[in-house]
Amino acid sequence: MKYVAGLRCRECGNEYLVSPQHVCELCFGPLEVIYDAEAIAADVTRAELDRGDTSMWRFAAFLPAPDERVDIGAGGTRLIAAPRLAAEIGLRKLWLKSDAPNPTHSFKDRVVSVALSMARHFGYEVAACASTGNLANAVAAHAAAAGMKSIVFIPADLERGKIAATTIYGGEVIGVEGSYDDVNRLCAELAGSKPWAFVNVNMRPFYAEGSKTIAFEIAQQLGWRSPDAVVVPIASGSLLTKVAKGFREFEQAGLIENKPVKIAGAQAAGCAPVAEAFVAGVEDVRPVKPATIARSLAIGDPADGYYALQEVRGSSGSIANVPEEEVVSGIELLARTEGIFTETAGGVAISGLERLVRSGAILPGEETVVLITGIGLKTLEVTRGESPTHIIKPQVEALAEVLSWQ
Amino acid sequence: MAVTVKVPAQLRSLTDGAAEVSIEATTVREVVALLESQHPGMGARLLDESGALRRFLNVYVDDEDVRFLDGIETSVPEGSKVSIIPAVAGG
Numbered sequence: 110m111k112y113v114a115g116l117r118c119r120e121c122g123n124e125y126l127v128s129p130q131h132v133c134e135l136c137f138g139p140l141e142v143i144y145d146a147e148a149i150a151a152d153v154t155r156a157e158l159d160r161g162d163t164s165m166w167r168f169a170a171f172l173p174a175p176d177e178r179v180d181i182g183a184g185g186t187r188l189i190a191a192p193r194l195a196a197e198i199g200l201r202k203l204w205l206k207s208d209a210p211n212p213t214h215s216f217k218d219r220v221v222s223v224a225l226s227m228a229r230h231f232g233y234e235v236a237a238c239a240s241t242g243n244l245a246n247a248v249a250a251h252a253a254a255a256g257m258k259s260i261v262f263i264p265a266d267l268e269r270g271k272i273a274a275t276t277i278y279g280g281e282v283i284g285v286e287g288s289y290d291d292v293n294r295l296c297a298e299l300a301g302s303k304p305w306a307f308v309n310v311n312m313r314p315f316y317a318e319g320s321k322t323i324a325f326e327i328a329q330q331l332g333w334r335s336p337d338a339v340v341v342p343i344a345s346g347s348l349l350t351k352v353a354k355g356f357r358e359f360e361q362a363g364l365i366e367n368k369p370v371k372i373a374g375a376q377a378a379g380c381a382p383v384a385e386a387f388v389a390g391v392e393d394v395r396p397v398k399p400a401t402i403a404r405s406l407a408i409g410d411p412a413d414g415y416y417a418l419q420e421v422r423g424s425s426g427s428i429a430n431v432p433e434e435e436v437v438s439g440i441e442l443l444a445r446t447e448g449i450f451t452e453t454a455g456g457v458a459i460s461g462l463e464r465l466v467r468s469g470a471i472l473p474g475e476e477t478v479v480l481i482t483g484i485g486l487k488t489l490e491v492t493r494g495e496s497p498t499h500i501i502k503p504q505v506e507a508l509a510e511v512l513s514w515q
Numbered sequence: 516m517a518v519t520v521k522v523p524a525q526l527r528s529l530t531d532g533a534a535e536v537s538i539e540a541t542t543v544r545e546v547v548a549l550l551e552s553q554h555p556g557m558g559a560r561l562l563d564e565s566g567a568l569r570r571f572l573n574v575y576v577d578d579e580d581v582r583f584l585d586g587i588e589t590s591v592p593e594g595s596k597v598s599i600i601p602a603v604a605g606g
Contacts, residue, residue, distance in 0.1 A: 120571070132601040134525045135560065137571040139603040239605050293605035294575065298598070301524035302534070310604045345606020393570065396582055410580065412603045415570065 112149050113173050116140040116314055119416075127173070129231050129306065131313040139412070140314045142173050150362045155333055158364075165219055165322040171358055172223055172322070173315045175230035179255040183218035184322050186210050188330040188478070193446040198463050201474055204336070206327055207449055207481040213250045213274065215243035215405075215452075215483035216348065220319035221308055225251045227315040228306030234258060235305040236280075239296035241289050241344065241405045242271030243452075243483050248308055249278035260305065262292045268404060270487035288399055290409045320348045324355025327478055328365050335359075337475035338371035340462045342454045342482060343383050343428065344406040346417030349374050352480070353420040372420045373471060374428040375461025377403040377436050377453070383414045384430040387421060394418065402491050403436050403453035405483065427470035429461035436460065437491055443481070450485035458482070516541060516593035520550065523599055529554040543574055543581055543589045546597055561599070573602045 116125040120138025131140055153170050161167035165184025166174065188204050195203035208216035221244070225236055236252040236259045238244050245261040252259035259280030263272070264287065275282050285292045300310040308316045328335055335356045341349040353372045359365045376384040379401030386394045394414035399407035411417070421428055431439070436453050439460030444450050451459070462479050465471045485492065501507035509515070520536050530536055536553070540546045547568075551558030563569050567587065574581045574589075575598040581589040591597055 132525060132571065132603050134528075137525065137560075137569055137601050137603070139571065289605070290580075291578070294573070294578075294598075294600055297600045297604040298521070300604075307604075309606060313604065347606045396580060398583075408606055410573070410602070412606050 223319035224308035224316035233306035320351035321355035346413035
């Protein structure tokens with residue numbers, strides 16, 4: 110980890126050695142990894158990055174990256190042009206950064222690859238997390254590949270697909286009677302006494318850095334430049350803040366030109382504490398009790414909501430508050446126009462994008478990237494269409510009777 | 516009235532390593548004041564310059580976030596459990 114200089118409190122600036130801790134002992138502010146930015150700028154070149162493979166670890170200089178890594182192929186997802194969706198929404202140039210092709214089919218593989226690499230580096234043998242589902246999949250999978258035990262904590266009533274895609278890896282899956290925020294509080298307490306690597310508690314400073322690789326890949330895939338706007342679904346707000354940080358770090362390293370990137374967010378109305386704080390013009394997020402079908406975004410007390418608000422406001426962005434009924438229509442719109450089946454968080458991002466364009470928060474000429482953070486197959490219960498559109502006898506005439514458009 | 520306060524790992528240097536302390540208090544504000552008098556230094560760690568609970572600290576009375584109750588004025592019934600937990604976790 111030649112470029113990692115330590116950890117620093119984002120609030121009071123107190124510095125710490127690289128160690129498994131996530132909050133400042135003085136003020137409880139979040140700890141962040143600090144790097145030797147000058148050395149990175151001197152050493153890292155576009156040419157070298159273009160020559161490397163497509164793994165997210167090609168950006169190791171910008172990550173807490175021990176030599177031995179837990180890597181099952183996270184990242185390296187394509188940036189896909191979305192002309193039909195763009196036309197429907199009223200944008201001239203739109204890209205999808207779809208993280209559905211990841212090993213466990215969400216962006217969480219990126220953050221967990223970093224978190225468990227660091228957990229191994231620190232000598233942990235047990236991987237743990239509080240999860241709304243996707244993270245549980247990623248932790249269980251990466252732990253299995255690393256030969257670690259895993260114990261993941263989820264709300265007991267989570268979507269079945271998310272549970273099935275976790276238990277298969279053989280770790281402990283603890284269903285907690287309560288909301289994600291209850292699960293999270295439990296894990297924050299457990300992390301104080303158990304010798305486990307909780308990826309989003311004591312490993313959080315390292316874990317969160319993994320999300321920057323989405324911005325890095327976007328910049329590289331656009332031909333070493335940033336887009337005009339990026340739309341990010343908000344749960345804890347960590348993804349949004351780290352994507353913004355990723356573009357900034359590439360600017361500092363001289364890999365892309367300095368250019369403002371509008372950072373926009375989206376939340377579902379049933380759990381929209383950050384969107385509500387944005388509209389209210391307040392600096393702190395007031396927690397809510399989530400009631401949304403977008404379970405992967407159902408965090409009523411978002412840890413990085415405060416910073417997500419700052420990133421959005423500082424970049425002239427906005428945050429869409431998506432009505433619950435538009436979550437599924439967003440999923441359907443993306444599937445119908447671009448052939449990509451996303452989960453509820455992706456539906457929030459697509460309908461959020463639509464609203465941001467309609468309200469003028471994103472202008473028609475602004476080249477936009479929308480993050481599709483996970484696959485639709487894990488949340489089948491929210492979408493319609495579990496039966497065929499027609500059922501016929503195996504006869505040519507029978508088809509003619511049901512199809513109006515042939 | 517006695518309540519049990521759960522102390523996060525980051526503050527246990529002030530409680531001689533104790534993860535729980537017992538306190539006679541009726542509101543969260545009193546809990547904080549008594550923690551400070553019994554474990555000097557605690558007040559500055561829990562409250563910001565304006566006297567409010569720190570932004571990145573969550574306080575729960577019997578598992579409910581005090582921001583859903585009366586904040587620092589939330590009452591703490593006899594025998595209740597007050598948990599002080601760093602807010603930056605999860606997601």
